[in-house]
Amino acid sequence: MADLTTTFLGITSPNPFWLASAPPTDKEYNVRRAFEAGWGGVVWKTIGEDGPPIVNVNGPRYGVVYGADRRVLGLNNIELITDRPLEVNLEEMARVKADYPDRALIASIMVPCEEEAWKRILPRVAETGVDGIELNFGCPHGMSERGMGAAVGQVPEYIEMVTRWCKQNYDKPVIVKLTPNITDIRYPARAAKNGGADAVSLINTVSSITSVNLDTMSPEPSIDGKGSHGGYCGPAVKPIALNMVADIARDPETAGLPISGIGGVTTWRDAAEYMSLGAGNVQVCTAAMTYGFRIVEEMKRGLSQWMDEKGYTSTADFIGRAVPNVTDWQYLNLNYVAKAKIDQDACIKCGRCYAACEDTSHQAISMSPDRVFEVIDAECVACNLCVDVCPVEDCITMVPMTPGEVDPRTGKTVEADYANWTTHPNNPAAQAAE
Amino acid sequence: MPDPMTQGIAAGRLDATQIARNFDDLHAPLASHEAAVAADRCYFCYDAPCVTACPTAIDIPLFIRQIQVGQPEAAAVTIFEQNILGGMCARVCPTETLCEEACVREAAEGKPVEIGRLQRYATDTLMARQGHPFVRAEPTGKTVAVVGAGPAGLACAHRLAMKGHDVTIFEAKGKPGGLNEYGIAAYKTVDDFAGREVDWLMGIGGITIETGQALGEGLSLDALRADHDAVFLAVGLGGVNALGVEGEARDGVEDAVGFIADLRQARDLRDLPVGRNVVVIGGGMTAIDAALQSRLLGAETVTIAYRRGRDRMPASRYEQDLAASKGVRLMFNVMPVAVHGNGSVAEIELEYTAERNGSLTGTGETLRLPADQVFKAIGQVLTTDGGLELACGKIAVTGAGRTSADGVWAGGDCASGGDDLTVTAVAEGRDAAEDIHGALIG
Numbered sequence: 001m002a003d004l005t006t007t008f009l010g011i012t013s014p015n016p017f018w019l020a021s022a023p024p025t026d027k028e029y030n031v032r033r034a035f036e037a038g039w040g041g042v043v044w045k046t047i048g049e050d051g052p053p054i055v056n057v058n059g060p061r062y063g064v065v066y067g068a069d070r071r072v073l074g075l076n077n078i079e080l081i082t083d084r085p086l087e088v089n090l091e092e093m094a095r096v097k098a099d100y101p102d103r104a105l106i107a108s109i110m111v112p113c114e115e116e117a118w119k120r121i122l123p124r125v126a127e128t129g130v131d132g133i134e135l136n137f138g139c140p141h142g143m144s145e146r147g148m149g150a151a152v153g154q155v156p157e158y159i160e161m162v163t164r165w166c167k168q169n170y171d172k173p174v175i176v177k178l179t180p181n182i183t184d185i186r187y188p189a190r191a192a193k194n195g196g197a198d199a200v201s202l203i204n205t206v207s208s209i210t211s212v213n214l215d216t217m218s219p220e221p222s223i224d225g226k227g228s229h230g231g232y233c234g235p236a237v238k239p240i241a242l243n244m245v246a247d248i249a250r251d252p253e254t255a256g257l258p259i260s261g262i263g264g265v266t267t268w269r270d271a272a273e274y275m276s277l278g279a280g281n282v283q284v285c286t287a288a289m290t291y292g293f294r295i296v297e298e299m300k301r302g303l304s305q306w307m308d309e310k311g312y313t314s315t316a317d318f319i320g321r322a323v324p325n326v327t328d329w330q331y332l333n334l335n336y337v338a339k340a341k342i343d344q345d346a347c348i349k350c351g352r353c354y355a356a357c358e359d360t361s362h363q364a365i366s367m368s369p370d371r372v373f374e375v376i377d378a379e380c381v382a383c384n385l386c387v388d389v390c391p392v393e394d395c396i397t398m399v400p401m402t403p404g405e406v407d408p409r410t411g412k413t414v415e416a417d418y419a420n421w422t423t424h425p426n427n428p429a430a431q432a433a434e
Numbered sequence: 435m436p437d438p439m440t441q442g443i444a445a446g447r448l449d450a451t452q453i454a455r456n457f458d459d460l461h462a463p464l465a466s467h468e469a470a471v472a473a474d475r476c477y478f479c480y481d482a483p484c485v486t487a488c489p490t491a492i493d494i495p496l497f498i499r500q501i502q503v504g505q506p507e508a509a510a511v512t513i514f515e516q517n518i519l520g521g522m523c524a525r526v527c528p529t530e531t532l533c534e535e536a537c538v539r540e541a542a543e544g545k546p547v548e549i550g551r552l553q554r555y556a557t558d559t560l561m562a563r564q565g566h567p568f569v570r571a572e573p574t575g576k577t578v579a580v581v582g583a584g585p586a587g588l589a590c591a592h593r594l595a596m597k598g599h600d601v602t603i604f605e606a607k608g609k610p611g612g613l614n615e616y617g618i619a620a621y622k623t624v625d626d627f628a629g630r631e632v633d634w635l636m637g638i639g640g641i642t643i644e645t646g647q648a649l650g651e652g653l654s655l656d657a658l659r660a661d662h663d664a665v666f667l668a669v670g671l672g673g674v675n676a677l678g679v680e681g682e683a684r685d686g687v688e689d690a691v692g693f694i695a696d697l698r699q700a701r702d703l704r705d706l707p708v709g710r711n712v713v714v715i716g717g718g719m720t721a722i723d724a725a726l727q728s729r730l731l732g733a734e735t736v737t738i739a740y741r742r743g744r745d746r747m748p749a750s751r752y753e754q755d756l757a758a759s760k761g762v763r764l765m766f767n768v769m770p771v772a773v774h775g776n777g778s779v780a781e782i783e784l785e786y787t788a789e790r791n792g793s794l795t796g797t798g799e800t801l802r803l804p805a806d807q808v809f810k811a812i813g814q815v816l817t818t819d820g821g822l823e824l825a826c827g828k829i830a831v832t833g834a835g836r837t838s839a840d841g842v843w844a845g846g847d848c849a850s851g852g853d854d855l856t857v858t859a860v861a862e863g864r865d866a867a868e869d870i871h872g873a874l875i876g
Contacts, residue, residue: 068474070467348542351480371483391477392542 002307004300006040006315008280009173009198009258011131013040013104016271016315017299020262020283021046021108021134021177024293026082028092031105035096037293038300041104042096043201043283046081046136047089048143049111049121054083060221063210063230072290074236076210078221078228080142081110086124094128106175110136110148113158115165122170132173135166137188138204140181140231150204153179156191163195175260178202178244180237185244186251193257200248201260201283203241205231234286238264242277246326249278266295268302275315276322330421337407337414338382338398340364340375346395347373353386353396361385378408438710438732442778442806443686445707447732453703456730460621460756461551466506469555472548473501479538484549487536489852489861490517494533498552510560511567513553518592518864519585521561521631522614523857524554525622528719530752532857561630566637571598573640576874579604579662581649584612585856586668586846588635589863590870595640597871602662603641606648612670612846614856616695619723620703621730648818655820659841664870667829667837667844668863671854672817677715677810681773690714690724690811697727709807712736713782715770716811718748724809725762736762737803741769741787741794770808771800779808816848825850835866843870 004015018041019025019034026045034042048054056079065074082089097105107125111117125133137153144150152158159176166174176192178185180203192200207229209219219227241263248254261279265271266287274282287295303315312318342353342365349371357365364379365386375386387396401407403416423430438447448456464472476498484494492513500509513520529535529550537546560567576599580587583605591601609615614628636643647653649669658665674689676682686709700706712733714725717740729736738757740747744766747754754764768784775781782805785796816828823830823838828850835843845862852858 069471348538349479349483350477350538351482352477355480367480371481 001301002304002313004040004304004307004315006281008104008260009132009175011041011104011106011173012102013281014038014102015040015296015300016275016281016303017041017265017296018043018104018106018260018281018283019288020285021106021136022285022289023077023079024285024288026084028096031092031096032099034288034293035100035103038296039103039293041106041131041281043106043108043134044089044093044130046108046110046139047086047121047125048081048109049117050086053085054080056080056083057223059223063220063227065210065234065236072234072286074208074210074232074234075286075289076205076208076221076230076232078141078230081136081139086121090124090128093125093130097129097131104132105130106132106134108134108136108177110139110143113147113152113162118162118165119169122166126170126172130172132175132198133166133170134175134177134201135162136177136204137162138177138179138202140179140205140207141229150179150181150207153177153188153204154182156187159188159191160195163192163197167196173198175199175201177204177262179204180240180244180263181207185247186254189248189251189254189257193254197257199258199260199280200254201262202244202248203237203263205233206237206240208232233263234290235264235266235270238266238270242273245274245279246277246323249320249323250326265299268299268306271299271303272306272318273322275319277326278320278323280319281315332420333418334421334424335415335417335419337401339377339380339401340382340384340386340396341399342373342375342386342396343394344372346392348392348395349373350391352389352391356385356389380409438734441710443707443709446704447708447710448704450704453731457620457624457703457727459624460619461554463558464548464551464555466555469501469506469552470504472552473498475539476502476547477538483536483538484533484547487532488516489532489855489858490520490523490864491861492516492520492553494549497556498547498549501552501556506556506559507564507567509552509556513557514560514567516864517857517860518589518635519614519631519856519860520553521557521634522585522623522628523860524550524557525627526614526618527857528750528753528855531750561634566634568596568638570596570639573600574598574875576600576663577602577661578664578666578870578874579658580666580668581653581658582606582612582668582670582846582848583610583632583643583645584668584670584846584859585614586849586859586863586866587612587666588632589860590666590668590843590845590867591641591863592635592638593864593867594870595638597867597875599640599663599871599874601641603643604647604649604653604658605643605645606651606669608645610643610645612668616698617691617720617723618694618698618856619727620698621727649820650818655822655839655842659839663841663874665842666835666863666866666870667820667822667842667848668846668859669816669818669848671814671847673815674810675813675815677770677773677812679770679772681775681779684773684775684779685777686775686779686806687773687808687810690716690720690809691814693724693809694720694727697731703731706731708733709805710734711804712807712809713803713805714738714809714811716740716809716813717742717746718811718813719753720814721809721811722749722753722757722762724811726757726760728807728809729757729760729762733807735804737765738762739765739768739770739782739784739803741767742789743767768801769794769796771796773805773808774802779805781805782808814847818848834869835862836869841873 006016021043139149261274262283497509497512534546540546708731772783843866846859
């Protein structure tokens, strides 16, 4: 079994699966259970300033989006940062870290955008002996309306400023947690780097309304007939997060900046994907909230088996491996030509490929009276929609054409050479450059 | 005291608890979450094979999607638009040879979408929560006589009434429903569903049912034609084929359809006598229903004797397996040659058969089975034809049930063409109604 030991910012944990700062990590009791279950690290539920404890709603905090059989695809929450006294949290962190020296323990912090506030809390966090801190610049609800969380994360200058204060007043790693509720994730990431951050973690939750109760006309979760936007997470947000992780990983200005990947990590495969796009480890929340801490076992075993199959002996072997393959559209090879191919033996004749292609795409699939579905190469643009809607795995595949063959759709010979939009004759910019 | 070992034909072989358990709903209704999970398996196929396989062409992918999105009542309307007896069909259709056999998931994994149970979930929900879902059109002043209140007659009457015509149904028996009421295994239609379904169907208005009115017995086709703008005949098949063997007249040799009708109408199934050793001759659904229910009533041994091989048996493999699972013995390639006994039947003598060049012949080898009750289930015949032209022993029809007489349509088991299934009868009644409507309104 491949060794999953992962070192992130010099912090070594027995595996790359950390629990994200969230409800599951709010108390010593939960965190001990998590470590006993085998999690490699924990980012403690965000702590705030000393003083009167945070107040949460006393009604539902979570909304949900279901797939088939009530499978949780997305959760949203309106819970705030920890509502327990600061001192209690700090004492618990110290005890847990002392008892689990081999695990990563990170303190997540959110205090007002005043240097004094950070100066007050950082030494107290340092005293606990935790391995580092994560700056919560992400939560989109409640705290952001008080000028914290996403309100900071949406202003790169604030990110840089606060990060710098932290680096000046704390000597262990500083991770900046980013909000996805912005237009271009590279700007806050650059700001974090410029402020001296050791890493960024992303994404925090996405501003969302999960559903509307059509009887009461209230958004869910509903508190006495009213709802407010919450933070969306779970498998549904993973594609958004993967793109943001890749954006940062391949941005020249932030290249090399360590990333902790967050957003819908539910299986070992999700983790492997995040890490292949440059994340040094992953943080998990919704999967644990849905299935309990025990799911980490599948993640560990799965990642290890996959690494064995691929011949990777360390997570470092595959971290970032997919980053060079993420590019801009304009650099995609326009000489690559593929055609859909339907395996007639595997086909169960549902006709979904036909409906999708005929109604919404390129009329490139024919249907015979006895329900044989075949691709019309002269119409197929290889859009992949038929593959995506086919209920049978590998029944429809995209088969690349060989250079020298003639594409019956365009009448052109498939060329072996790579050629992209930047040099395409239809590109006005390309012509202008001549 | 109940005693399964009582010799001969006797009532009360099983106690009330066992009887109740035996005749409980064959398939429990789906709960709403079960329905959601089952519905989610539907692929919403293009030009779906299940719809093609349904004699009433219900838009199955649409109604299943409506269940998926939490609107079983709307799903039921989709069903009832095509098949007003969709509730009964959900219970009695041989889905394993119709929609579910055609389901692509049957091809893919041998496990079709549970279309029948989903249809029942939708129709039960609507029938429990709402009244009648359709509104009758303005009265047209036209009158139509429907003879027979079985599935074909009811479906025809409903469609005609919906279009504003006044319909009188003449039914020979004491209750409407036809085979839904007097045929079909009890465990497929528990809690008087057949009766409740007719009451619900009548909610459309414009339909009158006159029971005790049989064609040829006080009711003449000519008089009906004279008094109405159109006539629809759905009289079913009133006769039962004879075995034509020695000893057939002995006590204990009975028609399976009569036994099933008695069973369906019994107030208390413990009062219904059944043999200790029962032999059913035949291979269709009637044979299965008679045999299986004999077992459920407490018969010690029940044998179905079918003259051809299993592959030729009209009852589906699913029904065969169901019967076998309840302890019914299925014998193939045997035909009755004599009924023995002293007054009452005591034994039945069977001869093995072989099929040579398409014809069935006895091999000469015989066996005897103890039998104190023998049920004949070798097909039913038309007994009332109203003087119309016939085809293969049934009322000849063309198009949507047009007979040889002007203004007279026919459908269901009494008419030529189509399988003798509830769902086929519904389709024929519905289509005849549309044709009648077209003829009356022009």
